[in-house]
Amino acid sequence: MGFSRCFEFSYCKPVLFNCKRLAYLFPCRLFHHGSFISHADIQTEFSHHDPAVARINNGSFGCCPASIITAQKKWQLNLLSQPDHFYLNELNKRILQSRTIIKELVNADHVDEISIVDNATTAAAIILQQTVWAFAEGKFRKCDVAVLLRYSYGAVKKSIEAYFSRAGGEVLEVQLPFPVNSNDEIIDELRKTLERAKCNGRRVRLAVIDHITSMPSMVMPVKEMVKICREEGVDQVFIDAAHGIGCIDINVKEIGADFYTSNLHKWFFCPPSVAFLYCRKSPNCSVLHHPVVSHEYGNGLAIESAWVGTRDYSAQLVVPSVLEFVDRFEGGFEGIRKRNHGAVVKMGEMLVQEWGTHLGCPPDMCASMIMVGLPACLRITSELDALKLRTHLRDKFGVEVPIYYRPPEDGELIDSILTGYARISHQIYNKVDDYYKFRDAINQLVCNKFTCTLLSN
Numbered sequence: 001m002g003f004s005r006c007f008e009f010s011y012c013k014p015v016l017f018n019c020k021r022l023a024y025l026f027p028c029r030l031f032h033h034g035s036f037i038s039h040a041d042i043q044t045e046f047s048h049h050d051p052a053v054a055r056i057n058n059g060s061f062g063c064c065p066a067s068i069i070t071a072q073k074k075w076q077l078n079l080l081s082q083p084d085h086f087y088l089n090e091l092n093k094r095i096l097q098s099r100t101i102i103k104e105l106v107n108a109d110h111v112d113e114i115s116i117v118d119n120a121t122t123a124a125a126i127i128l129q130q131t132v133w134a135f136a137e138g139k140f141r142k143c144d145v146a147v148l149l150r151y152s153y154g155a156v157k158k159s160i161e162a163y164f165s166r167a168g169g170e171v172l173e174v175q176l177p178f179p180v181n182s183n184d185e186i187i188d189e190l191r192k193t194l195e196r197a198k199c200n201g202r203r204v205r206l207a208v209i210d211h212i213t214s215m216p217s218m219v220m221p222v223k224e225m226v227k228i229c230r231e232e233g234v235d236q237v238f239i240d241a242a243h244g245i246g247c248i249d250i251n252v253k254e255i256g257a258d259f260y261t262s263n264l265h266k267w268f269f270c271p272p273s274v275a276f277l278y279c280r281k282s283p284n285c286s287v288l289h290h291p292v293v294s295h296e297y298g299n300g301l302a303i304e305s306a307w308v309g310t311r312d313y314s315a316q317l318v319v320p321s322v323l324e325f326v327d328r329f330e331g332g333f334e335g336i337r338k339r340n341h342g343a344v345v346k347m348g349e350m351l352v353q354e355w356g357t358h359l360g361c362p363p364d365m366c367a368s369m370i371m372v373g374l375p376a377c378l379r380i381t382s383e384l385d386a387l388k389l390r391t392h393l394r395d396k397f398g399v400e401v402p403i404y405y406r407p408p409e410d411g412e413l414i415d416s417i418l419t420g421y422a423r424i425s426h427q428i429y430n431k432v433d434d435y436y437k438f439r440d441a442i443n444q445l446v447c448n449k450f451t452c453t454l455l456s457n
């Protein structure tokens with residue numbers, strides 16, 4: 001049996017829905033004994049994807065199956081058919097239903113802890129904005145510190161700059177290594193940074209920790225990192241899990257952070273754009289506000305976020321439909337996650353073996369995305385080279401994959417390290433041929449003695 005057939009076959013075995021936490025919300029789901037989604041049905045669900053493109057980059061913008069797009073359109077028509085009824089009588093109930101499902105999936109204590117917002121960028125703004133008031137009201141002092149990861153997402157770093165730094169705070173980055181071999185390397189760097197942050201009696205007001213870093217991508221040991229932050233007296237911990245829900249198991253109580261956000265449009269099959277923001281019940285919550293202020297100001301973040309003026313809320317309302325969709329797969333979300341992980345590791349190993357390179361981290365430090373070393377002869381020597389190569393792969397080979405430039409560190413010789421890594425993703429619509437297409441494109445470039453210097457700016 002060929003490799004692709006193995007992937008395809010695994011979706012089709014019938015088993016029972018296995019998410020006990022949600023069973024009481026959707027009792028009818030317990031009687032789901034039918035056969036599971038076929039490979040052909042999966043292809044139909046994603047038949048709107050451009051067939052000319054091997055899309056091995058679910059990580060950037062996610063995906064949305066046809067049945068969820070249909071559900072979203074129904075909500076949009078529902079609104080348009082009688083806007084007054086929809087906005088005044090329906091919307092709140094429906095958003096509450098989505099929040100309740102998310103609350104169960106991530107094991108929050110109370111639905112009030114879950115707000116629905118547009119995206120992880122908005123969630124970050126909500127968390128960072130409150131720090132400005134803390135400075136203005138004298139709760140924080142100049143030179144208080146925020147700690148984030150060297151590989152935290154660029155837009156979130158900008159948010160820290162726009163709010164925390166501008167208000168007088170200092171920012172320290174945890175100098176994570178890459179490639180990385182173990183969680184211990186990450187923990188050591190976090191400890192070192194917190195030690196530095198606290199020197200001269202400074203207070204660490206906020207730690208921003210990615211659950212899965214974007215570029216380079218790896219899963220952080222967040223539970224242990226939060227514990228260390230607590231031990232070291234960090235005031236608040238915010239987990240940026242933009243890639244979280246649908247990609248890894250999330251238990252916000254076990255993780256123990258103050259705030260946790262995840263997009264639903266990346267790995268949870270929602271259309272763009274929707275995210276949740278969990279805020280652990282505490283006096284901290286009342287200082288959080290949605291950056292777009294409307295009638296509900298002061299009624300708690302979840303309620304504020306459920307009305308930010310007249311707009312299209314349909315992406316927030318399809319969460320129940322996502323559960324129905326996922327229920328068609330063996331093992332539900334857990335099954336999808338496991339198969340994506342197994343497949344992306346297998347494909348990553350196939351590629352590094354072909355190119356004589358290495359993975360960016362051990363398989364147990366990745367979920368559904370993995371960093372794959374690219375042949376050094378491509379000569380990726382800057383972020384611009386990485387971007388140009390990505391564009392070249394899209395335009396000339398029909399391969400969509402992000403490329404990471406890994407600069408040499410102090411004392412490293414450029415010829416002794418890999419400077420380019422591809423971040424490959426695996427989602428349910430992927431086929432082994434997508435990865436073969438990528439492999440063959442790189443092989444052809446190598447064979448043609450291509451280097452990034454040949455690409456114009």
Ligand SMILES: Cc1ncc(COP(=O)(O)O)c(C=O)c1O
Pocket residue numbers: 059060119120121122152153155156210212213214240241242243263273
């Ligand atoms: C770690 C991380 N944080 C935040 C974001 C921002 O997500 P969005 O653009 O949906 O707001 C991303 C997007 O890829 C991300 O990877």
